[in-house]
Amino acid sequence: MMAGLEFTKYLLSRPAPGSAGATGTWRTYRPVVNQDKCIKCGLCWLYCPEDTIDWLEDKSVRINYDYCKGCGICAEVCPVKVIDMVKETVV
Amino acid sequence: MRAAITMNITDILILGRGGQGGVTAARILVSAAMKEGKWGQAMPEFGAERRGAVVRSYARIGMEPVMLHSAIKRADIIMMLTHTILNQVDVMGMAKSRSTKLIINSPAPIKTELPTYWVNANQIAEDLGLVIAGWHVVNTSMLGALSKATGLVKLDSILDSLGEFIRGSVLKQNIEAVRRAFNETEIATETEVIA
Amino acid sequence: MQETIQRQARKVLVGDHAVAEAVKLARAQVISAYPITPQTLIVERLAEMVDNKEINAKFIRVESEFAALASVYGASAGGARAFTATSSHGLFYMYEMLWWAAASRLPLVMAVVTRSLGPPWNIHDEHTDIMAIRDSGWIIGMAQNVQEALDMTLTAYKITEDPRVLLPVAVGLDGFILSHTAEVLEVPSQEVVDGWLPPRDPRIPYVIEPGGEPITMGNMVKSDAYHMLLKKMMDEAMDEAKTVIRDVFASYAKLTGRNHGDLVECINCQNSDYVVVATGAWSGDIMKAISDLREEGYSVGFLRIRFLRPFPEEAVMDIASRAKGIIVFDRDYSTGLGGIIATEIMGLVPQSVSFKGVIAGLAGVDVAPSEVKTAIKDFIDDTEKNGPIRVRKTWLMQKMEGDES
Amino acid sequence: MSIRIDQLPRDKFIMPGTAACPGCPLLIGLRQVMMALNGKMSLVIPAGCSSVIPGMSPATSYGVPTIHVPFASSPAVASGLVSAVRMRGNNGPVVVWAGDGASSDIGFAALSGAAARNEDLIYILADNEAYMNTGIQASGTTPWMAWTTTSPNGKTEERKEMALIMLMHKIPYVATASIAYPLDFIAKVRKASQIRGFKFIHLYAPCPPGLKFDDSYTVKIAQLAVETGIWVLWEYNQGKLTISPPSAMYKDKSKRKPLSEYMKLQGRFAKVGEDAMKLYEAKIDAYWNTILKLSELYK
Numbered sequence: 001m002m003a004g005l006e007f008t009k010y011l012l013s014r015p016a017p018g019s020a021g022a023t024g025t026w027r028t029y030r031p032v033v034n035q036d037k038c039i040k041c042g043l044c045w046l047y048c049p050e051d052t053i054d055w056l057e058d059k060s061v062r063i064n065y066d067y068c069k070g071c072g073i074c075a076e077v078c079p080v081k082v083i084d085m086v087k088e089t090v091v
Numbered sequence: 092m093r094a095a096i097t098m099n100i101t102d103i104l105i106l107g108r109g110g111q112g113g114v115t116a117a118r119i120l121v122s123a124a125m126k127e128g129k130w131g132q133a134m135p136e137f138g139a140e141r142r143g144a145v146v147r148s149y150a151r152i153g154m155e156p157v158m159l160h161s162a163i164k165r166a167d168i169i170m171m172l173t174h175t176i177l178n179q180v181d182v183m184g185m186a187k188s189r190s191t192k193l194i195i196n197s198p199a200p201i202k203t204e205l206p207t208y209w210v211n212a213n214q215i216a217e218d219l220g221l222v223i224a225g226w227h228v229v230n231t232s233m234l235g236a237l238s239k240a241t242g243l244v245k246l247d248s249i250l251d252s253l254g255e256f257i258r259g260s261v262l263k264q265n266i267e268a269v270r271r272a273f274n275e276t277e278i279a280t281e282t283e284v285i286a
Numbered sequence: 287m288q289e290t291i292q293r294q295a296r297k298v299l300v301g302d303h304a305v306a307e308a309v310k311l312a313r314a315q316v317i318s319a320y321p322i323t324p325q326t327l328i329v330e331r332l333a334e335m336v337d338n339k340e341i342n343a344k345f346i347r348v349e350s351e352f353a354a355l356a357s358v359y360g361a362s363a364g365g366a367r368a369f370t371a372t373s374s375h376g377l378f379y380m381y382e383m384l385w386w387a388a389a390s391r392l393p394l395v396m397a398v399v400t401r402s403l404g405p406p407w408n409i410h411d412e413h414t415d416i417m418a419i420r421d422s423g424w425i426i427g428m429a430q431n432v433q434e435a436l437d438m439t440l441t442a443y444k445i446t447e448d449p450r451v452l453l454p455v456a457v458g459l460d461g462f463i464l465s466h467t468a469e470v471l472e473v474p475s476q477e478v479v480d481g482w483l484p485p486r487d488p489r490i491p492y493v494i495e496p497g498g499e500p501i502t503m504g505n506m507v508k509s510d511a512y513h514m515l516l517k518k519m520m521d522e523a524m525d526e527a528k529t530v531i532r533d534v535f536a537s538y539a540k541l542t543g544r545n546h547g548d549l550v551e552c553i554n555c556q557n558s559d560y561v562v563v564a565t566g567a568w569s570g571d572i573m574k575a576i577s578d579l580r581e582e583g584y585s586v587g588f589l590r591i592r593f594l595r596p597f598p599e600e601a602v603m604d605i606a607s608r609a610k611g612i613i614v615f616d617r618d619y620s621t622g623l624g625g626i627i628a629t630e631i632m633g634l635v636p637q638s639v640s641f642k643g644v645i646a647g648l649a650g651v652d653v654a655p656s657e658v659k660t661a662i663k664d665f666i667d668d669t670e671k672n673g674p675i676r677v678r679k680t681w682l683m684q685k686m687e688g689d690e691s
Numbered sequence: 692m693s694i695r696i697d698q699l700p701r702d703k704f705i706m707p708g709t710a711a712c713p714g715c716p717l718l719i720g721l722r723q724v725m726m727a728l729n730g731k732m733s734l735v736i737p738a739g740c741s742s743v744i745p746g747m748s749p750a751t752s753y754g755v756p757t758i759h760v761p762f763a764s765s766p767a768v769a770s771g772l773v774s775a776v777r778m779r780g781n782n783g784p785v786v787v788w789a790g791d792g793a794s795s796d797i798g799f800a801a802l803s804g805a806a807a808r809n810e811d812l813i814y815i816l817a818d819n820e821a822y823m824n825t826g827i828q829a830s831g832t833t834p835w836m837a838w839t840t841t842s843p844n845g846k847t848e849e850r851k852e853m854a855l856i857m858l859m860h861k862i863p864y865v866a867t868a869s870i871a872y873p874l875d876f877i878a879k880v881r882k883a884s885q886i887r888g889f890k891f892i893h894l895y896a897p898c899p900p901g902l903k904f905d906d907s908y909t910v911k912i913a914q915l916a917v918e919t920g921i922w923v924l925w926e927y928n929q930g931k932l933t934i935s936p937p938s939a940m941y942k943d944k945s946k947r948k949p950l951s952e953y954m955k956l957q958g959r960f961a962k963v964g965e966d967a968m969k970l971y972e973a974k975i976d977a978y979w980n981t982i983l984k985l986s987e988l989y990k
Binding site for chain 3: 117118122125130131133134135156157158159160161
Binding site: 014046 | 909
């Protein structure tokens with residue numbers, strides 16, 4: 001780094017997950033997808049605020065529980081209602 | 092910074108009515124001085140200028156960069172763009188000494204306590220078609236008078252500088268006005284003291 | 287050196303137009319300003335230059351000073367060399383952006399044509415406006431004449447873009463007294479300036495551009511301690527700026543034959559018993575007073591402050607360690623405290639050294655060399671007779687015109 | 692120019708683990724903007740929730756070049772930024788992502804100025820209808836009767852119709868959108884990115900804590916806003932104003948759902964009684980009437 005530009009290390013930031021910590025711990029309810037009944041429409045992926053749902057190559061979805069906050073939007077928008085919001089238990 | 096602080100500086104006060112172009116005259120004067128290798132500054136009076144009110148502008152000319160920026164209270168040369176303000180101002184109070192020269196635009200010779208030079212610049216403006224929107228353009232011709240009366244800058248230097256400040260078709264008339272004023276400027280009196 | 291000096295053109299320009307000329311020579315790419323007297327001549331001239339294609343720049347005709355600074359700040363973030371200018375109320379309307387711009391560490395240059403603050407409305411000169419931004423992280427210079435206004439604006443780009451600095455630079459020039467006063471000055475040629483001031487490297491310190499590196503500037507930091515560290519780094523950059531300013535003016539002197547000094551200009555300040563301190567356009571008038579006093583046998587010199595930030599602490603300490611007395615003339619004031627330069631300097635002056643602060647010339651009141659001379663003379667005579675005095679604040683008041691009482 | 696969901700880029704534009712509240716509409720909207728432009732953009736963000744959401748440096752959850760700026764400054768900063776990058780040969784979209792306070796109140800002059808200059812920007816007003824970041828205070832777009840902490844008995848004034856105000860700036864593109872209709876919104880952002888000049892999109896983005904509804908209802912509320920007709924999706928594109936497909940059927944008043952279905956889910960409208968509800972529906976009719984007349988005017 002050019003002399004004098006050290007401040008950019010603190011002034012600038014770069015994209016990385018978990019910028020507000022492990023937000024999965026915020027969750028009270030966990031979305032669980034019934035993969036067998038999923039119609040692979042991708043709406044849960046499209047509306048997830050946190051970008052914690054991946055819409056995979058085969059159009060199935062995978063939820064990143066490290067960061068999912070459990071808002072339940074995915075379950076709400078699922079047209080076939082195959083996402084259940086399951087109460088988290090103490091591990 | 093080696094500059095004119097104590098060096099010989101010529102202080103010039105230009106008095107006129109708002110709209111007569113005193114500021115431009117000061118700038119042309121400084122530009123003319125620059126062409127002769129001199130330094131200088133032209134300052135407007137810092138106030139709300141209104142057309143018709145008595146306004147001043149200043150110029151300082153020196154052989155080195157001029158560093159002073161305070162207002163000129165007493166001058167070596169006082170140039171008056173109209174004689175009609177003579178009674179409204181304290182001319183003696185503006186003179187550095189009794190040898191301060193007064194150059195005045197007047198239809199006739201006027202006597203003051205100072206060596207006074209006069210020229211009928213209004214007449215020149217009328218003759219040359221330099222009456223614009225009812226105003227006689229006299230600021231440039233008065234510089235011709237100043238050159239004649241004081242020799243501070245040469246006539247040619249003034250003529251050379253006019254084009255930087257006056258554009259378009261009136262430039263030619265202004266050049267002629269300066270020449271005529273230079274030729275027609277006369278001293279009004281020797282040392283006749285009124286006060 | 288003679289060769290390059292010859293390449294300069296002599297011109298007659300008012301201070302505002304000289305600043306515009308410098309901005310043109312620096313090849314600024316984005317210019318934005320909002321009209322306010324007595325700054326307006328700068329923006330008018332630059333708009334004209336852009337329209338006439340004398341300069342290849344975008345002129346953003348904003349709706350406020352706040353937007354003026356915000357837009358040139360954005361331009362700098364986008365990698366352009368940018369410029370704005372303002373005065374007085376306009377500067378205060380920018381206040382929030384001033385701090386944001388400085389802490390973003392983006393290079394920027396702004397001319398501040400100093401003017402008093404209302405009410406009552408007053409368009410005349412006073413330094414209080416530019417002084418009020420002294421905590422914001424801007425480098426702050428004050429020119430003493432039209433020539434220096436041009437030189438300081440041009441050199442400001444070299445200073446602000448230096449990777450050791452990367453702080454914005456405000457160039458102060460006295461309202462009307464410089465902004466509207468035409469003076470003969472020397473203007474270096476574009477060719478010479480181009481060789482000295484290369485185009486800005488848009489990637490220093492960083493650039494925000496569509497499709498570019500996905501960096502973010504300005505989100506919160508993990509620990510407040512990092513935020514404090516950034517402040518410390520700004521302070522270090524201010525210290526670096528002292529060296530950079532000295533070097534930049536030295537190299538500029540090689541180019542033009544003109545060196546106005548670095549943070550300060552010292553005229554007999556090191557070998558005189560008494561030192562006068564001031565900044566701005568009245569410096570010449572103060573020098574006249576000093577010069578007259580020296581002819582009368584007084585041992586008095588002048589420390590002209592060219593840069594208020596970074597504060598020229600070393601130069602002040604130096605004179606404070608050897609002078610018998612220091613008198614400061616402020617064309618500004620901090621209500622409830624005193625003249626701002628006097629206040630900043632006083633703490634560095636030992637008790638054994640006589641000290642006086644004089645507030646004068648506020649609101650554009652003309653201050654004649656004779657008035658300055660009397661004030662200095664009184665201070666020296668008083669000190670010589672009674673020993674060191676210590677007065678932070680005195681007011682040099684003029685007779686009130688039309689005051690019958 | 693219909694878009695299919697499976698044609699959208701699946702890149703991670705938002706890094707998970709943000710500081711947003713659960714169910715935040717702003718992230719839904721911002722993700723859609725990034726999808727629309729495939730992340731090839733830069734963002735200018737004034738003070739607001741979106742300055743907090745990306746979390747803490749050295750990390751950010753925003754995957755595009757972004758500059759955070761003071762509250763009132765974003766249209767002006769973006770004006771300078773776009774001037775600079777255009778000058779340097781970069782024609783990518785510069786997007787202002789601003790809230791309702793920044794747009795309709797404190798930054799209104801700067802927004803108006805940038806629009807009047809027709810700066811080449813996409814300005815998205817992400818409207819959660821109050822100052823949510825500071826704790827739910829009423830803004831210029833907070834609707835009539837809505838509770839906020841500075842309108843504890845319900846706001847007594849009308850909301851400013853920002854899209855209509857911007858339309859009168861004679862800019863080339865003005866649209867309204869909703870986070871519940873991503874394909875409509877994405878199409879509008881893409882269209883805007885193809886037009887030179889100032890583009891303004893007013894995006895409805897209902898906020899669970901601010902409007903007082905369940906975290907999972909964000910999309911549902913936004914959808915109900917369109918279905919009840921209180922939020923109308925329309926588009927003005929270079930001389931032509933049209934009602935957007937999701938709203939088209941609600942030109943017919945009888946097709947609209949009762950307003951109460953939208954309001955009863957939101958705690959902020961708890962005090963709206965039957966009489967007020969009738970008045971409210973009349974106001975909605977009046978707004979529809981304006982838009983429909985404009986669509987005839989700008990045919």
